[in-house]
Amino acid sequence: MTRSSSPALALARNAAPVVAVALLAIGLWWLLSATVYQGKGYLLPSPQEVAAATAENAATLAGATLSTLKEALLGYALAIVVGIAGAAVLAQSRLLERSLYPYAVLLQTVPVVAIAPLIVLWFGYNELSVVIVSFIMSLFPIINNTMLGLRSTSRNLAELFALHRASGLVSFWKLRLPGALPHIFAGLRISAGLSVIGAIVGEFIIGSGNAEGGLGVQIVFAQGRMYTALLFAEVIAATLLGFLFFLAVSAIGRLLLRHWHESALGS
Amino acid sequence: MTRSSSPALALARNAAPVVAVALLAIGLWWLLSATVYQGKGYLLPSPQEVAAATAENAATLAGATLSTLKEALLGYALAIVVGIAGAAVLAQSRLLERSLYPYAVLLQTVPVVAIAPLIVLWFGYNELSVVIVSFIMSLFPIINNTMLGLRSTSRNLAELFALHRASGLVSFWKLRLPGALPHIFAGLRISAGLSVIGAIVGEFIIGSGNAEGGLGVQIVFAQGRMYTALLFAEVIAATLLGFLFFLAVSAIGRLLLRHWHESALGS
Amino acid sequence: ADAPKPVRILSNWFAQPDQAGYWQAQQDRLGKEAGIEISVLQGGPKIQTIPQVASGQAEFGIGNADDVLLARLRGAPVRAVFAHLDYVPYTLVYHADPAVKSIADLQGRTFAVNIGNAYWEWTKKQYRLAGTREIPVSGDLSLFRNDPKMVQQGYSLFLPARMAAAGVQVQQITLASLGYKPYNVLFTTDDMIRKNPALVKATVAAVQKGWAGYVRNPQGLKPLITGMNKQMTPEIYDAANKEMIETLISHDLGRIGCMSDARWSELAGQLRSVGFLPAGFDAKQGYDRTLVPGCNS
Amino acid sequence: MSDKGAAVGLEGVSKRFDTRKDGGLLALDKVDFALRPGEFVSIVGPSGCGKSTLLRIMAGLVAPSTGRCTRPDGIETAFVFQEAALLPWRNVERNAQLLMELEGHSPDSYRPRAAEALKLVGLAGFEKSYPHQLSGGMRMRLSLARALALRPGLLLLDEPLAAVDELTRDVLQEELSSLWRQAGFTGVLVTHNVHEAVYLSNRVVVMSPRPGRILDVIDVPFAFPRAPELRASADFAALTGQVTSVLRAQHHAQAVA
Amino acid sequence: MSDKGAAVGLEGVSKRFDTRKDGGLLALDKVDFALRPGEFVSIVGPSGCGKSTLLRIMAGLVAPSTGRCTRPDGIETAFVFQEAALLPWRNVERNAQLLMELEGHSPDSYRPRAAEALKLVGLAGFEKSYPHQLSGGMRMRLSLARALALRPGLLLLDEPLAAVDELTRDVLQEELSSLWRQAGFTGVLVTHNVHEAVYLSNRVVVMSPRPGRILDVIDVPFAFPRAPELRASADFAALTGQVTSVLRAQHHAQAVA
Ligand SMILES: Nc1ncnc2c1ncn2[C@@H]1O[C@H](COP(=O)(O)OP(=O)(O)OP(=O)(O)O)[C@@H](O)[C@H]1O
Ligand SMILES: Nc1ncnc2c1ncn2[C@@H]1O[C@H](COP(=O)(O)OP(=O)(O)OP(=O)(O)O)[C@@H](O)[C@H]1O
Numbered sequence A, B: 001m002t003r004s005s006s007p008a009l010a011l012a013r014n015a016a017p018v019v020a021v022a023l024l025a026i027g028l029w030w031l032l033s034a035t036v037y038q039g040k041g042y043l044l045p046s047p048q049e050v051a052a053a054t055a056e057n058a059a060t061l062a063g064a065t066l067s068t069l070k071e072a073l074l075g076y077a078l079a080i081v082v083g084i085a086g087a088a089v090l091a092q093s094r095l096l097e098r099s100l101y102p103y104a105v106l107l108q109t110v111p112v113v114a115i116a117p118l119i120v121l122w123f124g125y126n127e128l129s130v131v132i133v134s135f136i137m138s139l140f141p142i143i144n145n146t147m148l149g150l151r152s153t154s155r156n157l158a159e160l161f162a163l164h165r166a167s168g169l170v171s172f173w174k175l176r177l178p179g180a181l182p183h184i185f186a187g188l189r190i191s192a193g194l195s196v197i198g199a200i201v202g203e204f205i206i207g208s209g210n211a212e213g214g215l216g217v218q219i220v221f222a223q224g225r226m227y228t229a230l231l232f233a234e235v236i237a238a239t240l241l242g243f244l245f246f247l248a249v250s251a252i253g254r255l256l257l258r259h260w261h262e263s264a265l266g267s
Numbered sequence C: 001a002d003a004p005k006p007v008r009i010l011s012n013w014f015a016q017p018d019q020a021g022y023w024q025a026q027q028d029r030l031g032k033e034a035g036i037e038i039s040v041l042q043g044g045p046k047i048q049t050i051p052q053v054a055s056g057q058a059e060f061g062i063g064n065a066d067d068v069l070l071a072r073l074r075g076a077p078v079r080a081v082f083a084h085l086d087y088v089p090y091t092l093v094y095h096a097d098p099a100v101k102s103i104a105d106l107q108g109r110t111f112a113v114n115i116g117n118a119y120w121e122w123t124k125k126q127y128r129l130a131g132t133r134e135i136p137v138s139g140d141l142s143l144f145r146n147d148p149k150m151v152q153q154g155y156s157l158f159l160p161a162r163m164a165a166a167g168v169q170v171q172q173i174t175l176a177s178l179g180y181k182p183y184n185v186l187f188t189t190d191d192m193i194r195k196n197p198a199l200v201k202a203t204v205a206a207v208q209k210g211w212a213g214y215v216r217n218p219q220g221l222k223p224l225i226t227g228m229n230k231q232m233t234p235e236i237y238d239a240a241n242k243e244m245i246e247t248l249i250s251h252d253l254g255r256i257g258c259m260s261d262a263r264w265s266e267l268a269g270q271l272r273s274v275g276f277l278p279a280g281f282d283a284k285q286g287y288d289r290t291l292v293p294g295c296n297s
Numbered sequence D, E: 001m002s003d004k005g006a007a008v009g010l011e012g013v014s015k016r017f018d019t020r021k022d023g024g025l026l027a028l029d030k031v032d033f034a035l036r037p038g039e040f041v042s043i044v045g046p047s048g049c050g051k052s053t054l055l056r057i058m059a060g061l062v063a064p065s066t067g068r069c070t071r072p073d074g075i076e077t078a079f080v081f082q083e084a085a086l087l088p089w090r091n092v093e094r095n096a097q098l099l100m101e102l103e104g105h106s107p108d109s110y111r112p113r114a115a116e117a118l119k120l121v122g123l124a125g126f127e128k129s130y131p132h133q134l135s136g137g138m139r140m141r142l143s144l145a146r147a148l149a150l151r152p153g154l155l156l157l158d159e160p161l162a163a164v165d166e167l168t169r170d171v172l173q174e175e176l177s178s179l180w181r182q183a184g185f186t187g188v189l190v191t192h193n194v195h196e197a198v199y200l201s202n203r204v205v206v207m208s209p210r211p212g213r214i215l216d217v218i219d220v221p222f223a224f225p226r227a228p229e230l231r232a233s234a235d236f237a238a239l240t241g242q243v244t245s246v247l248r249a250q251h252h253a254q255a256v257a
């Protein structure tokens, strides 16, 4: 319960266990690559090999990461806006919810790869389609968690707002939305990674036109060259991208909830 | 607030709006396929064409659906068990959470396609690998929502249990878990669809040996032959499968929460 | 003069030598005089060129002859107008093994192939490989390297060279040697041919020039292709050119792209034999061989 | 009695809750009562007899199962719930401003009014605290301040002072009464404290145990403003004694049944 | 006084809460007090003075910022929180059984004890209801029943009767007192009702406004069992007057400051 003396110190303390496990994991990985997978770098390259591949292809890697970042970020942002707004609309009435919510579920159950031609048909043979795939992949967790949050409003508070003839909109902004924030952020955390996966799958479907292409494209290149060390570097880049989104969204959530919600008040 | 006279009636009333929208959607689909996509069944087949393709390939379709059902169900079940148990372990201490939770995030951020070879290497070219992919895809929403739920325990109640020296296990079973159920079920609803997607992606990667295979394999077959009507039938089957999981899990959730949680008490 | 009319060619893979003539036409702006500006769009692993072209996302697409016939069966109004390669260079690669004399000796092994694809269904049936285990092929080759008994589908242009570069000794059986030889084609829509035959002809003429130019100087595209496709290392590029120019492209540069009714009808027969096409299906609806200059002389 | 205060009429109001027991639970049974504009009425009755339910019906939050409740249109109503019902994500000050915000007042007008109300209930200095940092009594006082700051036409109070100490309670009673005299709202107070009921009210409604019925409505004749010393008077004791005996008679009847 | 009751010692206990104001908020200031085994002590003091915090410290739920609290090991403690703290997913009956379940009692023993406690607080007939179907007073009574059913060695009560009507309150006071005499637990009651404090206790602790300090500890000399008529006696009135005047002196001091 004691306060840390400085934010830097707090960060260090929070990061320490994660870093420890990371070092442990890298150690284990190194051990595996040096024993079981010794001489089988095409299956499991060693950390050194991956580091070398990263250094060697730094520029391409950075470019690809940036391009995937852009697509995933757009898809994610779109999913956040549409997801929260959609849930808000659905939560207005049981009827709306009953009629439309199941279709939000269906949307996420459709294997995107299978309907790829339609997506390209509707959104064009370009990055927009990649963004759309990322959007579709990340939408549902946000809708679903937001709806749960909006429906969990305490009865007493709902009555208070009803008494003061708060319009749907006012209730939404001042009561239901803030009350739903912990749930919403849980949804956003889930979707952070999905948006990156979506962008990569989208790149598989759309290719890269005439550009260099994002991580999805580079992953295929590395596979074709049997350059597993580079492949790993790219997968790690994609993973970290998703993780970055996750961290950003978690930090914002903690900031918004720190004053009042159990999950963020500290133990 | 009035009670319905019979469960059958209640079901009918609940199902009516969904069915209405479904009919509307099918109508719209038919309209589209009969106008803009007239003669373009290879892009958007008409409902009749899809029905015909379904009838023509009924046996294969049923077999494939069953096989995907099995894989997805196993992956989903595994994700539920591991997800809830994992979250329970992580929620035991901030240290554990800080050190391990980020890695659960990473797990979901990894593009499965990219690590497929390792999965195949470790689990073999068989259904187990498909189950593992389904498991990986559906795990994180469950972990994440369960953790949020476990951390949202009301302070008063936590103190009550602490006072009576309830062990971690007892607190878990009698306080934290039941209190987390609304969140957990939100996670399970999200993962329902993902588990089916995971199984299909798994089949894309792993195939089925030389058996007929599940929906993922059949989707590849239909795509290869540009048999879009059959492809649609398969996608619909996959979607309904995910939806079925969703409905089942929602029903169980409502049953467990109906006595006490705002989200299930009815408006 | 009017601005040149843009013509998009949608490729089925990232830039690589088997599409070289098209890239050449783009690079040299070979349609300029005919009033067209050709641009090639790179494909990728999940690109489906036929529905995209049929729906107008591009004017032309690159694909395989068998896929065009299958698409016709499903009503997609696409038609091959130019066959740049004599056959799709499919091959089956296995770890070097003197005991393997023919495909029959691969019976029972694990094949990484395009499951459900016509060429594989045909090969299975023709060579009685029903007892083999098949897995979907992906871009990943590490499992093949790791399993000495695995058979890997790929392009003969690249895969053996790639394996050699990685120090893996392999041998191959090409699909063509087994008798399955679909053209590699440029296709467009019926509508395009009917409403804008001049544009189609101009495009075909331009890409024919492109291919000829490439054959004359294969090194000219090397920077472009190896720059766009990181998979295409200079060594692989060179090896692929050699094989392509020797065996896959017409040595009579004026006849590049020509197709024969016999070859199309043979292909349709093969597809019928595995039930992919119905008995009455006429292969003629899949192509138009009147558009390539120099083929009827 | 001012014309600002609202008149609320209850005619044959019954309320039955759905429970899994057959027939449900009858919480209120044929309650007839007319609240005159600007009067202050207290409701006393055993725990679980339906007082909170009755307030909810007067507020229009719950519909009676039979009978009806008539309320003037557009009357501003403030309700101090039995549980504090604060927004956990707003600090004390922002919670105190809530109702005025909802009723569309401007920040310029609601800021000073909220500050004043907080001072009145003894929460000055806690403006920036969050509800979870307050004691139980402070939370209830915040809830009260929130309602008072609105200066409503109808004020419904569900045991607002149960969680505060007697001295604070006395102070708040005085404040409440003087506010009422100045502002002329109609007030309904649910309380378990008979002295409080009598001291503050024009009339005291005594209810029976479940199902809640009105046993008696007792007029309190003392003129306003009432001095604190009134509580020590014999007349006051007689009246509280009367209320208590109505309550007690029924209680015993139930205990025997 | 029985040996079942626990002795709890508070030595120089202060509690400072972290707030964003510098220095935080001093809730308790150097509280010294020793609870004798088996005695019943009431704590009175203004709202927000730290009573609930003090109970939490006695229960071992919160650590003092300075000073210490000594409690015998392994003593069963029951705490009736100021808010009912029920499990919303358990019905009344299962809520009443909770503490015994947690303490490892067998179903055979806890079922009848829970039923008995529910009857005692007047909740018989509501066994199958869920907390959200109860009135505020019923919820608090359930919370009380849950604690009583455990028959603890140390019973900490935070305004358990604030939300019930006076008559029920009287009845429950009698029940509580007689349980205490039979079972011999050590009891600490926080209440705003000085009569209740004096009637039930061996000693009454009077606390100052924030930061909470002990102003006075007043011995209540009346022998147990005490008859209800005791409340009407002059001696009783003198004692409650004494408590009130200690409270009031401080209150005025604060109002002036
Ligand atoms: N978690 C907390 N953080 C900050 N301040 C707190 C916290 N809990 C209590 N306080 C403060 O400590 C003081 C004492 O609170 P406590 O709940 O002990 O009062 P109390 O005597 O029980 O009051 P009441 O009679 O109103 O219940 C109050 O001023 C309150 O604002
Ligand atoms: N939502 C509900 N469902 C079922 N029963 C309910 C519900 N709300 C209240 N009741 C029942 O209605 C009766 C009256 O409740 P109410 O809250 O009005 O009592 P009250 O007079 O305010 O009691 P208290 O003084 O304890 O607050 C109680 O028996 C309660 O169990």
Ligand SMILES: Cc1ncc(C[n+]2csc(CCO)c2C)c(N)n1
Residues within 6 Å of the ligand: C012, C013, C016, C114, C137, C138, C139, C153, C154, C155, C158
């Ligand atoms: C046009 C074209 N298609 C695929 C590949 C690469 N490749 C050859 S076979 C195979 C398996 C699945 O197609 C892969 C990835 C290529 N180089 N060119």
Ligand SMILES: [Mg+2]
Residues within 6 Å of the ligand: D051, D052, D053, D082, D158, E135, E136, E137
């Ligand atoms: Mg009530």
Ligand SMILES: [Mg+2]
Residues within 6 Å of the ligand: D135, D136, D137, E051, E052, E053, E082, E158
């Ligand atoms: Mg308190």
